[in-house]
Amino acid sequence: MRIDIITVLPEMLNGFINQSILLRAQKNGFAEIYVHNLRDYTEDKHRRVDDYPYGGFAGMVMQCQPIDNCITRLKAERHYDEVIFTSPDGELFNQPMANNLSLCENLIILCGHYKGIDYRIREHLITKEISIGDYVLTGGEIAAAAIADAVVRLIPGVIGDDQSALSDSFQDNLLAAPIYTRPADYNGWKVPDILLSGNEAKIKDWELSQSMERTKRLRPDLLDNYHNDE
Numbered sequence: 001m002r003i004d005i006i007t008v009l010p011e012m013l014n015g016f017i018n019q020s021i022l023l024r025a026q027k028n029g030f031a032e033i034y035v036h037n038l039r040d041y042t043e044d045k046h047r048r049v050d051d052y053p054y055g056g057f058a059g060m061v062m063q064c065q066p067i068d069n070c071i072t073r074l075k076a077e078r079h080y081d082e083v084i085f086t087s088p089d090g091e092l093f094n095q096p097m098a099n100n101l102s103l104c105e106n107l108i109i110l111c112g113h114y115k116g117i118d119y120r121i122r123e124h125l126i127t128k129e130i131s132i133g134d135y136v137l138t139g140g141e142i143a144a145a146a147i148a149d150a151v152v153r154l155i156p157g158v159i160g161d162d163q164s165a166l167s168d169s170f171q172d173n174l175l176a177a178p179i180y181t182r183p184a185d186y187n188g189w190k191v192p193d194i195l196l197s198g199n200e201a202k203i204k205d206w207e208l209s210q211s212m213e214r215t216k217r218l219r220p221d222l223l224d225n226y227h228n229d230e
């Protein structure tokens with residue numbers, strides 16, 4: 001999978017994508033992630049990418065020209081499955097959306113900034129608008145990082161143990177069960193006996209009942225969409 005991220009703050013994303021699992025995914029050939037500085041695509045001699053809004057509204061607006069140039073240049077090289085814009089008024093990001101995006105070959109993610117972007121970009125070039133939550137960030141970079149992270153870790157092989165991405169919280173609309181490591185007794189804080197029993201069937205039952213209990217208590221809304229494929 002290839003992800004091209006377009007931003008006015010490339011340093012913010014370069015730091016993030018060159019760490020941990022995203023770095024390993026790139027080194028091992030599972031993902032290519034490129035960060036494009038929008039200012040490299042402006043035809044303005046002062047490298048400006050924004051201007052005042054028509055109508056006398058407050059704030060600055062990202063102009064069509066640099067964004068159009070950047071996206072058009074990328075599209076000339078390959079087909080993109082989606083051109084994503086990060087925005088608080090987009091569709092709420094969730095695990096099924098991450099699963100679908102992880103099946104894509106090529107994605108563009110355009111990070112929003114300032115007051116917004118010229119609406120004509122959204123009308124003519126953007127195919128999907130994504131919000132990562134009902135709150136307003138200063139820019140779309142954190143959203144782009146969250147989307148890239150959630151999507152790349154789902155590519156088979158990226159996470160060492162194939163099963164671990166499948167047993168994540170939300171993958172079947174249930175929160176994950178508690179998890180423990182050695183020692184079995186840490187200063188009197190004990191690991192549940194069942195996990196030390198070696199009885200796989202009982203452990204699986206325990207895991208499901210813990211998931212159910214935690215979901216009912218913490219995220220009852222998820223149970224409306226719960227599906228158990230077994």
Ligand code: ADE
Nearest residue numbers: 086087088131132137143
């Ligand atoms: N840009 C600003 N706020 C955002 C949000 N909540 N999700 C995605 N992009 C954003």
